Amino acid sequence: MTVKVTFAGSGDAFGSGGRLNTCILVEAPDVCFAIDFGASSLIALNALDIPHNKIDAILLTHLHGDHCGGVSSLMMDAMLSAKRETPLTIAGPVETRAHLPKVQEALFPGSHVMEPKFSVDVIDMDVLVPHDIRGLRVTTYPAIHTKATKPTSMRVEVAGKVIAYTGDSAWTEHIPDVARGADLFISECYFHEKRVPFHMNYSDIKEHAQELEAKRIVLTHMGSEMLDAQDRVEEECAYDGMVIEL
Ligand SMILES: [Zn+2]
Numbered sequence: 001m002t003v004k005v006t007f008a009g010s011g012d013a014f015g016s017g018g019r020l021n022t023c024i025l026v027e028a029p030d031v032c033f034a035i036d037f038g039a040s041s042l043i044a045l046n047a048l049d050i051p052h053n054k055i056d057a058i059l060l061t062h063l064h065g066d067h068c069g070g071v072s073s074l075m076m077d078a079m080l081s082a083k084r085e086t087p088l089t090i091a092g093p094v095e096t097r098a099h100l101p102k103v104q105e106a107l108f109p110g111s112h113v114m115e116p117k118f119s120v121d122v123i124d125m126d127v128l129v130p131h132d133i134r135g136l137r138v139t140t141y142p143a144i145h146t147k148a149t150k151p152t153s154m155r156v157e158v159a160g161k162v163i164a165y166t167g168d169s170a171w172t173e174h175i176p177d178v179a180r181g182a183d184l185f186i187s188e189c190y191f192h193e194k195r196v197p198f199h200m201n202y203s204d205i206k207e208h209a210q211e212l213e214a215k216r217i218v219l220t221h222m223g224s225e226m227l228d229a230q231d232r233v234e235e236e237c238a239y240d241g242m243v244i245e246l
């Protein structure tokens, strides 16, 4: 069974290289879901001619705007223009249920009075236990990133394939478990050589390469320094619109 992965957005928080915020769309025979949905992700889907009504579930790694900030735009459009009728499931780290309405009201003041005509199920996922989300098996792992964003790495089993993603994180002891046996392991790689807290650079990935037992590795969330260096690295690097079939 083919699982199609589209990097609708492969950029960092600040649009380095003109790239859009993180949104990894996965289309499987029985389910369509997005891993992360940043502030620009609705624009990204529209640019790719992908109707957002087809998304059954949105899985959020953490609560930074470049990973969850587009959910409110999707919700507003689903209610006003796209006329969504099918259920939507949104699953993220602890506090997702409390956080998303605050984001929506901040961006679209007064919108709290609007009632969607479709069912919306928002789920807070504890780490290190598998969750059944619309038939997907989703397991999250503690990540090392801005603590208030409740950061996680994520492993999703869908149609017999495994897609794993570090989310935004420095290297953690859990990342080998996240990556193990994955058909696709997506790793953030914010910088090439520069070191910053709460993120990985390319040296971190090389240093731990032996521990990453995935079938395919793709680097994403690159800042400008890493974008300048991407032609010199052997790993695959994501770009907006990149499609991978598993
Ligand atoms: Zn980010």
Ligand SMILES: [Zn+2]
Pocket: 062, 064, 067, 145, 149, 168
């Ligand atoms: Zn982040």
